[in-house]
Structure formats: C-alpha cells, structure tokens
Amino acid sequence: MSNVSAAPDLDFWEFVNCGICHLEFVKENGTLSTVPFWLTECGHVVCNSHINPDHSCSECGGQGVQLMPLARELEPPMSQWFASAPTAFDAVGYALRFQMNMMANLLRYFRKKYIQYRPLYDRLKEEHAETKRLKKLVDELKLENQQLRQHLHINNGDERTLHSNKRRRVDEDVSYAGHRTSSPRSTASVPTPHGPDRLTLPPGHHPPHFNSRQSIQTYDSAGSQQSIA
Numbered sequence: 001m002s003n004v005s006a007a008p009d010l011d012f013w014e015f016v017n018c019g020i021c022h023l024e025f026v027k028e029n030g031t032l033s034t035v036p037f038w039l040t041e042c043g044h045v046v047c048n049s050h051i052n053p054d055h056s057c058s059e060c061g062g063q064g065v066q067l068m069p070l071a072r073e074l075e076p077p078m079s080q081w082f083a084s085a086p087t088a089f090d091a092v093g094y095a096l097r098f099q100m101n102m103m104a105n106l107l108r109y110f111r112k113k114y115i116q117y118r119p120l121y122d123r124l125k126e127e128h129a130e131t132k133r134l135k136k137l138v139d140e141l142k143l144e145n146q147q148l149r150q151h152l153h154i155n156n157g158d159e160r161t162l163h164s165n166k167r168r169r170v171d172e173d174v175s176y177a178g179h180r181t182s183s184p185r186s187t188a189s190v191p192t193p194h195g196p197d198r199l200t201l202p203p204g205h206h207p208p209h210f211n212s213r214q215s216i217q218t219y220d221s222a223g224s225q226q227s228i229a
C-alpha cells in the first residue's frame with residue numbers, strides 16, 4: 001500500500017479526447033493536437049470536425065449550447081475539471097489542515113483565558129448579586145426616608161413651635177453670654193425685645209391706640225389670637 005502514494009500523479013490532459021472520434025487533445029509526444037478542440041457548456045469535449053453548425057452538442061444532443069476553445073489554461077471552474085484529482089485532494093487536505101490549525105490555536109487561546117478568568121467571573125457574579133441586593137435596600141430606605149419626611153411635614157406646626165421655642169432659648173443664652181463678654185455686637189442686641197413677646201397681648205387686654213391700619217398689620221404679622229374688633 002505504501003508504494004501507492006509513491007506513484008506519479010496522473011496528468012489528466014493525457015486522456016482528454018473528442019467524445020465522438022476519440023482524437024487525442026495532447027499527442028503522445030506531449031504537443032497539442034493541430035485540430036482545434038471545443039469544450040461545451042454541457043461539459044463535453046469535441047474536436048473541430050464534430051461541432052454542429054446548429055449549436056447542438058454532438059455528444060449529448062443538447063440544444064443551443066455555448067462553446068469555448070479548449071486550452072491547457074482555463075478559467076475556473078472549468079480548469080478544475082482537468083486538474084489532477086489526487087493533487088486537488090492534497091490541496092483540499094492542506095487547506096483543511098491550515099484552517100483547523102488556525103481555529104485550534106484560537107480555541108486553545110480562549111480556553112486558556114476561560115480557565116484563567118473563571119474564578120474572577122464567579123466572584124464578579126456574586127458581587128453583582130450583592131450590589132443588586134444593596135441597591136434594592138437603598139431604594140427601600142430612600143422610600144422610608146421620604147415617608148418619614150412627609151410625616152414630619154404633616155406635623156410641621158408642632159415642629160415649628162418646638163423650633164421657635166428652642167431658638168428663643170438659644171437667643172436668651174446668647175444675650176446672657178453678651179453680658180458677660182460685653183462684646184459691642186452682643187450688647188447691642190440685649191436691649192432689643194423679642195418681636196412676638198411685645199406684640200402678643202395676654203387674653204382680656206385691649207390693644208393700645210395706634211391708627212387702625214398699623215394696628216391691623218401688627219396683629220396680622222404677630223399672629224396673635226386677639227380679636228381686632
């Protein structure tokens with residue numbers, strides 16, 4: 001069997017002949033026939049003596065077939081019809097080996113990368129899940145915070161009262177501190193009485209005599225519970 005591969009490649013041109021009279025296209029001495037040969041559209045070879053003037057194939061009878069002059073150098077795909085099949089298989093085999101090597105190389109590279117990055121991928125997957133969980137928690141806390149803020153807003157009146165009381169206490173502290181440090185700014189603020197304290201009358205007391213407009217304004221701005229009438 002080993003000497004099969006050692007056999008020389010067949011040159012197919014050696015066997016190309018007219019399909020009707022079997023005239024050889026390549027003579028025994030290797031030169032081409034002086035008679036022109038034709039290759040038909042239907043895949044037959046005929047010598048110049050056996051072409052039909054009505055464009056029918058003299059071998060198969062096909063009608064209206066196109067002809068081209070036969071030569072050793074042909075355009076593909078016709079050139080492949082005359083190429084040595086074993087050589088063609090070798091070329092196919094080589095192409096297969098070349099392409100498979102390249103793909104195997106690429107495959108090995110990506111498999112190596114996959115093995116290298118798999119632990120990182122697993123870790124990132126876990127971290128991503130944790131991030132999602134935390135994001136959900138943040139959203140829930142934001143909502144809760146918003147609800148608490150709204151709740152505080154509803155009780156704003158209470159809060160403001162609380163706040164103003166607190167501020168008054170702070171102001172008093174500051175005034176007291178001003179006495180002690182006798183800084184010019186602090187002492188200046190000491191004799192100034194607090195607005196609401198002065199304008200708010202105890203229940204049952206009548207407002208003093210201003211002109212009527214001023215008195216209304218004063219009462220409005222002070223938010224007093226006293227009736228103007």
Ligand SMILES: [Zn+2]
Binds near residue numbers: 021022
């Ligand atoms: Zn012929």
Ligand SMILES: [Zn+2]
Binds near residue numbers: 058061
């Ligand atoms: Zn034919």
